[in-house]
Amino acid sequence: MPSGSESPLGKATIFDVAEQAGVSIKTVSRVVNNESNVRDATREKVLSAIRELRYKPNAAARELSGKRSRLVGLVYENAQEFNYLKDVLNGSLDACEARGYALLLCPITLPNPDIAARIREFVTQARVEGIVLPAPLGDLAAAAALLRQLRIPVAAIAPKDPRPEEINVSCNDGAATCSLAEYLIEQGHRAIGFIKGHPGHGASAARFAGYRRALQRHGLAFSAALVRQGYFDFDSGKTAASELLDLAKPPSAIVASNDDMAAGVLFEARERGLTVPRDLSVVGFDDTQIASRMWPPLTTVRQPIVQMAETAARLLIDKLNGEAVQSPDEPFECEVVIRKSTAPLASIT
């Protein structure tokens, strides 16, 4: 019977719904927030009123009153190579959308003299309830310390040192690197070079360990001479390859800890007139877009980054909503992608 002057254009408030349903605003609030203690019949009445009026809770009022912003922050390294972030973004956004949260971005350009100040500014200004923190930022001492101090929930993606009280999502990139190296060994390669990733990145150590494990399993001696430090970027890969290829006994295959460095290796090989994979096998890691566009297309490893990010953001939001969440028991699985940058060792010797 009651029928105020509900404005036709999606401007209905909780009062309009209450009137339409013939209940109090509190009851509407209960229904909207999925609280218990509402009789099914009442709930239905309210629900249909909500539908009719196209009622959407006012986010500002909700935040002002309830102290919850429904905002999650993504604090990330604003690197040149952006494909990793693209996936992180898509995964995080999916989770946020599904749960009615919005995602705010906080790019950080490294090196940065005062990361802590930037993050603090972000957290206080943007009023985010929690933070998704993809590697390698979580492993920066300054960032980690601040976040701990701020007592803001964090979901770390591929952290080096997972904090047990927080959410952590990882993948088994060590095992994948091991598979990759074993694949090369099975192809007859014995002298296999390795280019490490950025030392501040948790994955670097894991991938290196995977490489050593492969050698060990096949009874091959590890030689530090075949290992070079890289930094996940094209130039460091090129430099490392140059040193490796200058060796008196250069490797017949090189494992780069990511695709960008592998691209550098390919580039260096080209400059020396070497043909890949005939003269040198090369593998990367990440299956970034560049991997399939180079010549030859790169044998590499694909990580389920979208899924990892989605999981991280989803668990984070659930935690913010008071649910007792746990980090995944098992790391996510990586997938080896064989392309054309690898070939059996020509047994000419």
Place this chain on the structure above:
Amino acid sequence: MPSGSESPLGKATIFDVAEQAGVSIKTVSRVVNNESNVRDATREKVLSAIRELRYKPNAAARELSGKRSRLVGLVYENAQEFNYLKDVLNGSLDACEARGYALLLCPITLPNPDIAARIREFVTQARVEGIVLPAPLGDLAAAAALLRQLRIPVAAIAPKDPRPEEINVSCNDGAATCSLAEYLIEQGHRAIGFIKGHPGHGASAARFAGYRRALQRHGLAFSAALVRQGYFDFDSGKTAASELLDLAKPPSAIVASNDDMAAGVLFEARERGLTVPRDLSVVGFDDTQIASRMWPPLTTVRQPIVQMAETAARLLIDKLNGEAVQSPDEPFECEVVIRKSTAPLASIT
């Protein structure tokens, strides 16, 4: 004299500031919002109280009361190639940060059966005041119509059909393509292939026009046989190159409308045993990261996308704040980047 119990932890409200400064909250509000009609001395008092108390206006309360969310949306195509978006993101974020706005993301995967619904949902749910709209989304009829209907201010980046009542930011990519083609002509090339970009993208027509202009200027006949339709992606570039190279009289140089397609051309050339640039010169457009990592590194054009996006977002926000803004009079300048995928035509004939 007055000194309530200001909580030490950045929780000061407008009342605390008013008390500290000995004025009413309305005056504080005036100062915070840069309104006139405040005596300088009063303003100073308030300002110093704000500093002392580290007062930050509560965004939720502001929005609830003032109807302004200080949120801007970025509606973009969620494409594989993400470097373009990376720059758009950085530029937009810069402008937002500088003006106290936050940026919300609305990725759209194409093709999408109901773009309009998605955008409408975003605008109403995310309560953004305005939208930054990078190409090619602005040129999709469905999106354009909806945005017009929603009456929400839009800042378009590189639109095909600029709407005079909105903000539009572009660059002279037609002229740049012309320079690129002229460069090839000066290198002795006469049969120059062209791979068009996605027809829905405004830049495609501009770049094609630039190519034709270059031919015209140098008195070269235009041949439709040397032109192929591409879609800005690697595969379409590869296919187009294949067709072009199958011609009885194949071109000695190919202009691809972007780097991804140029990468496809390079790939195809490799598969045919052609050496670039000895047997074929290739140029791209965008100077994406891949351009400098390929072999040979690509001659291409760099667009100031970060600047364009920053300008678009800045003008949009200024407009939202009631300022009388105008789109830039001049398009932004592109820069030709000469690398190693081009060489003078070997005059063997």
Place this chain on the structure above:
DNA sequence: TTGTAGGCGTTATCAT
């Protein structure tokens, strides 16, 4: 199970 009252921090109205 349901409803009433008060407050969240700001901006807007209308005085003064």
Place this chain on the structure above:
DNA sequence: ATGATAACGCCTACAA
């Protein structure tokens, strides 16, 4: 130029 007071729409007590 400045101030008192009423919205803004919702949520959290607390009552019934």
